[in-house]
Amino acid sequence: MATFSELGLSKKVQQAIDEMGFEEPSPIQAQCIPVVLSGRDVIGQAQTGTGKTAAFGIPLVEMSSTTSRFVQSLILTPTRELAIQVAGELRKISRYKRVRTLPIYGGQSIGHQIRALQQGVHIVIGTPGRVLDHIRRGTLKLDKLRTIVLDESDEMLDMGFIDDIEAILKETPQERQTLLFSATMPDLVKKLAKRYMKDPVNVTINRGDVSVPLIEQVYYKVLERNKLESLCRIIDSEEIQLGIIFCRTKRGVDELTEALISRGYMADGLHGDLSQAQRDRVMKKFRNGDIEMLIATDVAARGIDVGNVSHVVNYDIPQDPESYVHRIGRTGRAGKRGLAITLVTPREFKLFKSIEKETKAKMVGKEVPSLADVAERQAEMWRDRLRASLQEGGLAHYRAILGNLVDEFDPVDLAAAALKLSAGDLASDEPQDYDFGDTGAAPGKVRFFINIGRSANIGPADLIKFISEEAGIPGQAIGKIDIFDKFTFLEVEQESAPFVFESLRQTRMNGSRVNLEPARPRERISRR
Numbered sequence: 001m002a003t004f005s006e007l008g009l010s011k012k013v014q015q016a017i018d019e020m021g022f023e024e025p026s027p028i029q030a031q032c033i034p035v036v037l038s039g040r041d042v043i044g045q046a047q048t049g050t051g052k053t054a055a056f057g058i059p060l061v062e063m064s065s066t067t068s069r070f071v072q073s074l075i076l077t078p079t080r081e082l083a084i085q086v087a088g089e090l091r092k093i094s095r096y097k098r099v100r101t102l103p104i105y106g107g108q109s110i111g112h113q114i115r116a117l118q119q120g121v122h123i124v125i126g127t128p129g130r131v132l133d134h135i136r137r138g139t140l141k142l143d144k145l146r147t148i149v150l151d152e153s154d155e156m157l158d159m160g161f162i163d164d165i166e167a168i169l170k171e172t173p174q175e176r177q178t179l180l181f182s183a184t185m186p187d188l189v190k191k192l193a194k195r196y197m198k199d200p201v202n203v204t205i206n207r208g209d210v211s212v213p214l215i216e217q218v219y220y221k222v223l224e225r226n227k228l229e230s231l232c233r234i235i236d237s238e239e240i241q242l243g244i245i246f247c248r249t250k251r252g253v254d255e256l257t258e259a260l261i262s263r264g265y266m267a268d269g270l271h272g273d274l275s276q277a278q279r280d281r282v283m284k285k286f287r288n289g290d291i292e293m294l295i296a297t298d299v300a301a302r303g304i305d306v307g308n309v310s311h312v313v314n315y316d317i318p319q320d321p322e323s324y325v326h327r328i329g330r331t332g333r334a335g336k337r338g339l340a341i342t343l344v345t346p347r348e349f350k351l352f353k354s355i356e357k358e359t360k361a362k363m364v365g366k367e368v369p370s371l372a373d374v375a376e377r378q379a380e381m382w383r384d385r386l387r388a389s390l391q392e393g394g395l396a397h398y399r400a401i402l403g404n405l406v407d408e409f410d411p412v413d414l415a416a417a418a419l420k421l422s423a424g425d426l427a428s429d430e431p432q433d434y435d436f437g438d439t440g441a442a443p444g445k446v447r448f449f450i451n452i453g454r455s456a457n458i459g460p461a462d463l464i465k466f467i468s469e470e471a472g473i474p475g476q477a478i479g480k481i482d483i484f485d486k487f488t489f490l491e492v493e494q495e496s497a498p499f500v501f502e503s504l505r506q507t508r509m510n511g512s513r514v515n516l517e518p519a520r521p522r523e524r525i526s527r528r
């Protein structure tokens, strides 16, 4: 394996790289840096999280001339967050060489960007729309540009961006150097790209070059109506440092974010309809670990690099194999391990299978954990944490706090009480043993009292239809429905009772939540 020093970098760049903690170049860096320095065009492809940013960033900074201030390099990225992040990495690399870098993207004050551009900048990192805007205003001149980089190039050369990219390329000198980077590079894109490149060198780091796959991939078959509950059970049974949950639509992101927050998760949402200030705030909270879960559209699928993302969840299945590869690539970065979880509804199964086939991924099917499984997993996690705390030591202060309680109480009881204080009320999350008690129903049956919020005028027929269709309860499991006065009772077979109870507790009817409680014996009700 090559070392950075063998790449012949200047002292200032080398020093910056050392301070970034990069000990040796990743394969894509080792292969690309010399070729980019030689001035050739490059199509660089390597897995997510393997250091493509520095593979072009290091030579760009190295090649920059700081004797005069004009824009020498332009890096285009598909999203604002990525522009900001890439600019951050470039700034670190240019720390000692004092190459001036500037991110320009939509949603940020253009006046501020114009003033910064007027100061003179060497490397601009931007999103295509805003870059074009500056070109048209005459505030960004690319006539002396030496190198252009399309990060996430397959995405950039896709329908949504191609016109802007072509318009930008027209503003650059013919003899420019063109660099394309992405983890996915469909052949069609490569072919298309050659139109804009001169005899490019292909640098491809194959997956096979990485001995162990860093991202474990699993999937769960779920039902559309149980998706939220399934997700919660899955994430509750995982030890998550930081997680990104992908949804298909902005609205889906908003709804899931709200649902998770109301269930007590530390979560926030990110999508293109938020103001830039909100987007920045959410990303900052996520990077700082102030939230545990980022719920996002594909706006966060490409390039985003946040350390400690241990889990990626496809709440909605990605639309194509590329999107899958990039989404799950938000974890398992820079040599760390990660877990990618995909929820698959029956309707999505075909698409899922085609993604599995095209990505040649080894995806393991798993069962959504039951409440009992979740409880057991959580107990296990607490035992692990206790074990780690015991091994870490430093308990003297806490032992002192116990004082003479040790004489009064059984030590195991003391430990259990301490655990209760720190873990919160785990017992309430424990699975019901489904002893509904005496509900005043006939032998072998259970009666539930149904409370359907404010929506009045729901008759027994509506309810049966609702229960069987919406809550997915088979017709034969629904017993008798009685409506006395304002009270609605549902009587079901003992064995289907837990299922009915679980399913109906999580559903909504006419927009209001259906609350189900085991009924009390008739005598007591009638006395009310």
Ligand SMILES: Nc1ncnc2c1ncn2[C@@H]1O[C@H](COP(=O)(O)OP(=O)(O)OP(=O)(O)O)[C@@H](O)[C@H]1O
Binding pocket: 021, 022, 023, 024, 025, 026, 029, 046, 047, 048, 049, 050, 051, 052, 053, 054, 182, 183, 302, 303, 304, 305, 329, 330, 333, 334
């Ligand atoms: N040589 C290196 N040694 C150690 N860490 C590195 C090295 N190069 C890059 N990194 C770190 O690895 C992480 C991933 O790098 P980067 O974001 O460039 O990946 P990428 O290949 O562009 O991934 P993606 O395809 O998702 O955009 C970053 O945190 C980066 O700082």
Ligand SMILES: [Mg+2]
Binding pocket: 052, 053, 151, 303
């Ligand atoms: Mg990248």
